[in-house]
Amino acid sequence: MNVHKPRCTFKHDRFYGNNYKGDGTKQCWMTDYVVNYGTEDNPLYYCQFHKEKARDKEGYLSACPGQPDCSDFKSEIVLKKLLAAWNEENKSLPSYNHKTFALPGISCKGRGFEGFEFSESVIFDDSFFYDVEFKKTIFRKEASFKKVMFTCNNRNEAYFCEAQFEGDARFDDAVFKVDMLFESAKFSGEASFMGCQLQKKACFKKVQFNSRVRFEDEIDFLGETSFEKTVFSGYTEFTGITFQKKPNYESSHFKCDLNLRAIFKEGAHFDFAHFDKVVNIYANTRFEDAVGFKGGGF
């Protein structure tokens, strides 16, 4: 008997391409955990990661889209299972045939990924992640978290400490409603945070940026910000930035050019910072309070 499995109807441009289980269309590939949110005559199938979208359309979701109901607490387990199967499949393929894991627009918990290894590129753009814990997680290729909303249920943080990004890391237009913690993370490819909304603490202490770094496009650092002992080895941009609180760049090391166009509302702390190359300080840069450069080196 040929049983037709319904497939999630959610569409996103990022499903297209050399994606795991993708078929070259823009439609979500999930056929498990799919539920009919429509009627028998007019079915509207969504997987458990995209069911919030169905509710958005139907208009019966609470004021806070993406907030989990009880059944959502299993979503991270399912996600991890899918990712483990994807890793296994990639292992059996030559590296030039590895598949990208694309599951954009999801609503999911992001716990339990400590030490997890993503074997290829991952795309989670436009998603809603809560309670993210990517401690010591290894991203072997590109990690795309564009326009992702990081929020919380229990933990007030998006935890990426000691994570390793071996490809480009893209957090453009992401919204961090919780503390963004990247302490001791390592970025081997481009690290891009363009247009990010950082509503709480931003901790990049002891991070190694080994390639280009882009903090650009109207980023407002609202909370405590630390780049203490951070090493910037690539061309670095802090342009179009406002620091509401005094950022800490103590003992940071800029090994490549630094472009600075920023407003420092409470000054800045650059003590013992080292600048090996050119520092371009553009017009519109303002230090509205004291700046410390004690012991620094140019």
Ligand SMILES: [Zn+2]
């Ligand atoms: Zn789906």
